Amino acid sequence: MICGDKNKISGMQMMSILIMIRMVPVTIMFPMITGSKQPQDTVIGSVLSVLFSIIPVMLIIYISGKFPGKTIVEYSRIILGRFFGSIVAIVLIWYWLHAAANSLRQLGEAYAGVVMPETPILAFVIVMAAISAYAAQKGPVTIGWVAELTIVLVIMSILAAIVLPYPLIDFDKLFPLMAKGLGTVIESSITNIGFYMQFIILGMLMPYLEKSHDAAKFSIYAFIVCGFLMTAFIVALLGVFGGTADSFTFPMYNLSKMISIAQFIERIEAIILTVWVFSVGVGVGIQIWAAAHGLTQIIGSLKVKPLVYVLGAVSAMLSIVMYKSVIDLESFYEARVWGVYSISITVGIIGLLAIVALFRGMLTAGSGR
Amino acid sequence: MLKFLKKFFSEKKQDKLLELSFIDEPISAKLKLNYDTISKMYGNSSDIVLRRTNTGIDGSVPILIVFIEGLVNMQRISDNILAPINEWGQNFKNPDEVYNELNGRFLSCGSISAADSINGIILNISVGKCAIIIDEITKAIICDVTGMETRSIDEPATEPTIRGSKEGFVETLRINTSLLRRRIRSPNLRIEERMIGRVTLTTIAIAYIQGIAKDCLIKEVRDRLARIDVDAIQESGQLEEFIEDAPFSLFPTILRTERPDKVVGNLLEGRLCLIIDGTPFVLIVPSTFTMFLTSPDDYFERYIIGSILRIVRASAFVVTLLLPSLYIAVTTFHQELLPTMLILSIASQREGVPFPAFFEALLMEVTFETTREAGIRLPRIIGPVISIIGAMVIGDAAIRAGLASPVMVLVVAFTGIASFVIPVFSMSISVRLIRFILMTLAASMGFFGMVAGVFALMVHMVSIKSFGIPFMQPLAPMIFSDLKDALVRFPWWAMNRRPELFGKNKSWRQKQGLMPRPKCGGNNCKLKNERKEEDE
Numbered sequence: 046m047i048c049g050d051k052n053k054i055s056g057m058q059m060m061s062i063l064i065m066i067r068m069v070p071v072t073i074m075f076p077m078i079t080g081s082k083q084p085q086d087t088v089i090g091s092v093l094s095v096l097f098s099i100i101p102v103m104l105i106i107y108i109s110g111k112f113p114g115k116t117i118v119e120y121s122r123i124i125l126g127r128f129f130g131s132i133v134a135i136v137l138i139w140y141w142l143h144a145a146a147n148s149l150r151q152l153g154e155a156y157a158g159v160v161m162p163e164t165p166i167l168a169f170v171i172v173m174a175a176i177s178a179y180a181a182q183k184g185p186v187t188i189g190w191v192a193e194l195t196i197v198l199v200i201m202s203i204l205a206a207i208v209l210p211y212p213l214i215d216f217d218k219l220f221p222l223m224a225k226g227l228g229t230v231i232e233s234s235i236t237n238i239g240f241y242m243q244f245i246i247l248g249m250l251m252p253y254l255e256k257s258h259d260a261a262k263f264s265i266y267a268f269i270v271c272g273f274l275m276t277a278f279i280v281a282l283l284g285v286f287g288g289t290a291d292s293f294t295f296p297m298y299n300l301s302k303m304i305s306i307a308q309f310i311e312r313i314e315a316i317i318l319t320v321w322v323f324s325v326g327v328g329v330g331i332q333i334w335a336a337a338h339g340l341t342q343i344i345g346s347l348k349v350k351p352l353v354y355v356l357g358a359v360s361a362m363l364s365i366v367m368y369k370s371v372i373d374l375e376s377f378y379e380a381r382v383w384g385v386y387s388i389s390i391t392v393g394i395i396g397l398l399a400i401v402a403l404f405r406g407m408l409t410a411g412s413g414r
Numbered sequence: 415m416l417k418f419l420k421k422f423f424s425e426k427k428q429d430k431l432l433e434l435s436f437i438d439e440p441i442s443a444k445l446k447l448n449y450d451t452i453s454k455m456y457g458n459s460s461d462i463v464l465r466r467t468n469t470g471i472d473g474s475v476p477i478l479i480v481f482i483e484g485l486v487n488m489q490r491i492s493d494n495i496l497a498p499i500n501e502w503g504q505n506f507k508n509p510d511e512v513y514n515e516l517n518g519r520f521l522s523c524g525s526i527s528a529a530d531s532i533n534g535i536i537l538n539i540s541v542g543k544c545a546i547i548i549d550e551i552t553k554a555i556i557c558d559v560t561g562m563e564t565r566s567i568d569e570p571a572t573e574p575t576i577r578g579s580k581e582g583f584v585e586t587l588r589i590n591t592s593l594l595r596r597r598i599r600s601p602n603l604r605i606e607e608r609m610i611g612r613v614t615l616t617t618i619a620i621a622y623i624q625g626i627a628k629d630c631l632i633k634e635v636r637d638r639l640a641r642i643d644v645d646a647i648q649e650s651g652q653l654e655e656f657i658e659d660a661p662f663s664l665f666p667t668i669l670r671t672e673r674p675d676k677v678v679g680n681l682l683e684g685r686l687c688l689i690i691d692g693t694p695f696v697l698i699v700p701s702t703f704t705m706f707l708t709s710p711d712d713y714f715e716r717y718i719i720g721s722i723l724r725i726v727r728a729s730a731f732v733v734t735l736l737l738p739s740l741y742i743a744v745t746t747f748h749q750e751l752l753p754t755m756l757i758l759s760i761a762s763q764r765e766g767v768p769f770p771a772f773f774e775a776l777l778m779e780v781t782f783e784t785t786r787e788a789g790i791r792l793p794r795i796i797g798p799v800i801s802i803i804g805a806m807v808i809g810d811a812a813i814r815a816g817l818a819s820p821v822m823v824l825v826v827a828f829t830g831i832a833s834f835v836i837p838v839f840s841m842s843i844s845v846r847l848i849r850f851i852l853m854t855l856a857a858s859m860g861f862f863g864m865v866a867g868v869f870a871l872m873v874h875m876v877s878i879k880s881f882g883i884p885f886m887q888p889l890a891p892m893i894f895s896d897l898k899d900a901l902v903r904f905p906w907w908a909m910n911r912r913p914e915l916f917g918k919n920k921s922w923r924q925k926q927g928l929m930p931r932p933k934c935g936g937n938n939c940k941l942k943n944e945r946k947e948e949d950e
Binding site: 054057058156160161164168169172173176179180183187188189190191193194195311312314315318319322326331395 | 486577747751752753859860861862863865866869870872873876877884886890891892
């Protein structure tokens with residue numbers, strides 16, 4: 046190692062990765078809106094979901110802190126024992142691969158749906174899986190640096206999509222709130238929490254963090270940024286489209302097409318197309334890396350570099366075979382499916398690890414291995 | 415594929431490397447033997463001079479003077495070596511006295527050293543020194559009488575600037591080190607020399623400023639040079655390929671320059687430079703992406719102008735990389751992204767063109783690149799004229815023949831001009847090559863292909879390093895304090911610290927608070943003076 050070659054990521058880079066992972070579904074399909082029965086309630090759902098998601102994420106950071114230098118796959122096997130720990134790790138690997146497949150499918154549907162209808166989805170999925178696997182092969186540090194480099198464009202384009210349609214926004218369209226009771230608020234919150242729970246990837250990233258005590262601080266920053274952007278975006282979306290916002294498959298793209306200021310600032314959808322690729326590249330890249338790295342920690346003889354391409358191909362395949370159409374994907378993202386699925390896996394694993402570690406006295410001061 | 419590449423680039427069995435034509439044998443006490451050894455080594459080479467003469471009382475001590483004609487100053491040989499030997503040598507009684515007196519008193523060369531082996535003699539005479547071997551003495555006196563013909567110091571041909579020094583490096587290492595020494599007078603400027611190349615014995619100097627350059631980096635450079643075992647090093651580009659971090663990347667990770675001021679600026683920031691005898695191109699390590707977009711003018715013009723120039727260059731980089739791909743993607747797949755009037759205009763221009771946009775772009779790009787290459791290879795006087803006229807005639811003829819649309823010619827021409835804005839040729843040519851890859855991606859998958867290519871390119875650029883320093887630093891990883899001198903340049907009085915090359919241990923380069931704050935100036939001063947006069 047040459048001087049200055051640290052091979053670690055900073056808190057800022059970790060935050061960028063988390064924001065990119067969370068913003069993939071926001072910028073493309075935005076299931077929280079599209080799957081909602083009462084779109085106006087998603088504003089409350091967006092705020093509530095941040096508050097509820099912070100707790101399990103802080104818990105995973107706390108547990109990771111007790112096992113410095115170890116990934117969630119490694120300490121699962123320490124806490125739960127080799128066999129049960131490996132099962133938990135395999136569930137997590139599946140979760141990351143599935144999430145990566147979903148992102149790939151979203152991107153494929155979006156490009157094939159709105160800009161290149163004659164090109165098969167498979168083409169987009171394969172190319173995106175290949176470059177994400179390439180990013181994964183370079184490791185979390187490179188992905189962190191790329192995320193840091195591109196996050197500005199992602200945030201600026203989301204802000205542009207929020208601010209520029211201001212002349213079209215009618216704040217009256219944000220109401221009525223809770224017209225169908227509390228149920229719709231809870232539903233949208235659950236969908237959103239399901240996405241926030243993808244932050245469980247912190248369990249893999251923590252050993253690569255330059256200063257481990259930054260994890261909590263920058264995770265909270267990520268929550269704040271995501272929460273603000275999403276809430277503001279929902280407000281803009283509802284302000285323009287009102288109760289019909291849930292009828293769009295790709296709301297951000299549709300919103301950006303509405304933008305026309307002085308016949309000069311218009312057609313910013315090209316930027317949205319760029320943001321899709323960047324956010325999916327980072328999100329899928331880090332998830333494929335996490336899956337590959339986790340798998341090599343379970344099966345010692347495997348190597349990450351070739352494995353990322355295999356897992357990239359698996360993700361691409363899953364994204365094609367799991368959903369027949371975009372309708373299927375939308376149905377999957379409903380609260381009762383995606384929300385329950387994601388929360389039960391992530392919160393279930395975090396809770397299980399916390400309880401067993403507590404009973405085994407692994408969470409007390411100085412007990413980390 | 416990887417296996418094939420590995421096999422291709424590595425050889426399992428290697429024959430013994432060519433041994434040097436001389437061996438490290440000591441100087442013999444018998445002058446005749448030394449004469450024979452040296453003359454045998456050089457064969458019938460006409461430029462090697464082995465001059466025998468006698469000195470001492472009654473000419474009792476034979477001596478041998480060895481040098482290479484053309485590398486030494488003959489007048490100095492005559493005045494500073496032969497004249498003292500002839501004038502004073504008659505007084506010396508024995509070989510020891512001859513050696514001691516010549517070495518200590520009578521030879522009037524600027525620098526005198528000793529060599530105790532034939533190898534030492536050969537190495538010294540090959541750089542323009544003269545060896546004096548005395549019978550019965552197993553050491554040779556080495557006198558510096560270098561006087562080879564060199565090119566005069568000119569303005570760097572490949573890196574002209576508006577302000578700043580007009581001096582450029584030349585092919586002679588010693589002149590190049592003197593250009594640095596003249597600008598950095600501190601004794602902390604260290605210049606370490608070593609020879610690489612079994613046959614060429616090329617002198618390579620590592621220059622750095624002790625106390626600013628990190629020891630670990632100095633060690634790394636020494637180590638990388640030490641592992642090179644080749645026949646020849648003729649140019650810095652050759653050396654670059656042996657020491658770079660990313661040998662398969664299209665991007666250069668080592669900056670080369672002809673400008674001493676650029677080298678000095680980088681030395682002062684903690685980098686090292688490698689000066690190679692025989693080439694005016696000096697290597698700077700480590701080099702990062704933003705360094706390839708900067709020009710000395712940025713530092714010599716006022717900071718606002720410097721910053722704007724940098725933004726122009728960064729934009730030119732993006733245009734060179736993306737404009738043709740964007741044109742292909744938009745005209746082939748995404749016509750809806752353009753305003754209606756514009757797309758109608760483009761469509762009407764392309765009406766008679768029988769090719770798809772990609773082929774049209776490829777045709778024009780290849781034509782442009784060929785014209786440009788021809789312009790470089792043609793004699794200097796007619797080269798630019800031919801290339802400009804060639805481009806104009808070919809462009810016009812292509813439009814008239816219906817092979818290309820005017821807008822395509824415009825895109826290609828603007829891209830070509832933008833590529834000239836990138837100040838470093840090695841980066842410019844890399845971008846031009848990558849542009850063709852992106853054009854292919856845009857032609858096959860439209861905007862998605864282009865953006866996916868850009869993302870992959872970004873991953874690649876972020877992942878490569880230059881001597882351990884991330885290539886994209888300070889953009890990725892982002893180092894906020896170093897952004898002061900990246901895509902924009904802050905005023906000199908705000909750049910108090912050197913760039914963070916190796917962690918947080920940055921050193922201050924100037925005193926804080928140097929922003930100019932004139933105590934009395936403008937209207938305030940006038941008012942104060944008026945009041946003072948009134949009071950009086």
